[in-house]
Amino acid sequence: MDHKRYQSKRIRQQMDEYLARGGRVRTVPPGTSGADEANPRRVHQHSFTPKPPATRTPLPEVVAAIEARKKARKQAAAPKRTLRRQPRRRMVYDDFGEPLRWEWVDD
Numbered sequence: 001m002d003h004k005r006y007q008s009k010r011i012r013q014q015m016d017e018y019l020a021r022g023g024r025v026r027t028v029p030p031g032t033s034g035a036d037e038a039n040p041r042r043v044h045q046h047s048f049t050p051k052p053p054a055t056r057t058p059l060p061e062v063v064a065a066i067e068a069r070k071k072a073r074k075q076a077a078a079p080k081r082t083l084r085r086q087p088r089r090r091m092v093y094d095d096f097g098e099p100l101r102w103e104w105v106d107d
Contacts, residue, residue: 001009019025035041087104094100 087106089102090105092100092103
């Protein structure tokens with residue numbers, strides 16, 4: 001017998017013994033919560049809860065330093081030329097404008 005069936009059988013036996021000794025099972029209406037009303041759980045605070053905006057400290061010198069570094073980096077980087085070192089395919093046409101073949105050309 002696998003574990004799940006064994007557990008189910010054991011629980012059923014325990015319930016039958018409880019009822020045989022005079023125990024009662026209370027009927028609970030559907031939809032009733034199993035949470036203890038005397039000790040309510042704390043509600044989790046969510047990040048989307050509206051909060052007053054935080055005060056921000058202006059830092060113009062920090063912003064100026066960052067912008068200066070950006071500008072220096074842009075000036076230092078020389079514009080890169082794109083070099084076509086790989087051969088390129090070009091269509092060769094006959095005298096009547098009909099395609100004949102592809103030709104590989106180094107530019």
